[in-house]
Amino acid sequence: MSTPQTSSEYMLLFKGTLWDRDLSPEELQNVMTRWMNWLDRLTQQGKVKAAHPLANEGKIITWKKGAPVDGPFAESKEAIGGYFLLQVSEEEALEIAKECPALKHGVAVEVRPIVDQCASMERVYMEHATGSSK
Amino acid sequence: MSAEIAGSPFMLLFRGTHWDSGLSAEEIQQIMSRWTAWFDRLTNEGKAKLGQPLTNDGKIVSGKKGFAVIDGPFTESKEAVAGYILLRVDDLDEATKIAKECPGLDYGMSVEVRPISGEIGRGPD
Numbered sequence: 001m002s003t004p005q006t007s008s009e010y011m012l013l014f015k016g017t018l019w020d021r022d023l024s025p026e027e028l029q030n031v032m033t034r035w036m037n038w039l040d041r042l043t044q045q046g047k048v049k050a051a052h053p054l055a056n057e058g059k060i061i062t063w064k065k066g067a068p069v070d071g072p073f074a075e076s077k078e079a080i081g082g083y084f085l086l087q088v089s090e091e092e093a094l095e096i097a098k099e100c101p102a103l104k105h106g107v108a109v110e111v112r113p114i115v116d117q118c119a120s121m122e123r124v125y126m127e128h129a130t131g132s133s134k
Numbered sequence: 135m136s137a138e139i140a141g142s143p144f145m146l147l148f149r150g151t152h153w154d155s156g157l158s159a160e161e162i163q164q165i166m167s168r169w170t171a172w173f174d175r176l177t178n179e180g181k182a183k184l185g186q187p188l189t190n191d192g193k194i195v196s197g198k199k200g201f202a203v204i205d206g207p208f209t210e211s212k213e214a215v216a217g218y219i220l221l222r223v224d225d226l227d228e229a230t231k232i233a234k235e236c237p238g239l240d241y242g243m244s245v246e247v248r249p250i251s252g253e254i255g256r257g258p259d
Contacts, residue, residue, distance in 0.1 A: 011188060013215060043256055050184060050220065052255035054145060058248040059226070061233045068234040073246065078213065080147065080248075085184075085257075094203065097195040108196035110206060110215075118187030118217060120154040120162050127159040 007113035009049065010093035012084040012100075017056055019081075019105040034101040042086070042096065053082040081107070085114070141222040143183075143250035144229040146236075148217045151190055152210045153241040168237040173219065176232065184258045185219035212242070220250075220258060 020028050042048050058073040097109040154162050176182035190209045196202050208214040223229050233245040
C-alpha cells in the first residue's frame, strides 16, 4: 500500500453551464452534434466507462449549525455540466480533453486521475509507514 | 436492452479536499471506515452503481483561443471535487437523503446532488 498510486482511469469534468447562452440554435446544435460524435467515437474505441450530462438543477448539502441543510444548485462558471469516465493513460486523457467541442465557447475541462484509495487514506498509510520505520 | 431500469440516475459530487487537515491518522481512519461501510450498504441496496475517489492532482484544460493546460490546485480547497457516487434511486428526495448521510459533512465537505439528464449517457447500467 505504500507504493505510489498510478491511474489508468481518468475523470473529465466539464465546467461551466453558461457557455451556450450567446450561441444561436444552429451553433448550439452544431456543437452538440460534434459532442455526440466525439462521445460515440470514444465509446467505439472502448475508452468510455461512463459519461453523462448533469441537469442544471439539484441540491447542495452542507453542514450548518449541527445539521445538514440542502440548498438550491446555482448555475455558474464553476458548475459541472457533465462528465466522462475514461479508461485511458494520462497523456490520452489530456489529448481527449483538448478535443472538447465546447472549449472555445468557454468550457474548461478538469482532468482528474481516479484511484482505489482516497488521498486521505494515503496520508494515513504514509503516517503509519513513517511511524513504523522509526 | 428493453428491460426497464427502475429509478432515476443521480450523481453525488463530494466537494472539499481540505476536510482532513487537523485530524489525526486515527480519526481519518475512523471516518474512512464509516465512509466505506456507507458505500457498501448503498451498493448492497442496489442504490450505488459506481463510486470512486479522485486524487488531489490533475490538470485543467481551457482556452477559447488555443489550449491552456494548467496544473490544478486541487489540494486544500473547499470547492475541489474529491470524489463521486453514481446513484440510481427513486427521486431527488431519496438522493438528497442519502447525501445527508455522507460522513465527510461533519468535517466541512459539501455534497452536490445532481440529476443526470437525458438518455444520451453511457454506463454504468
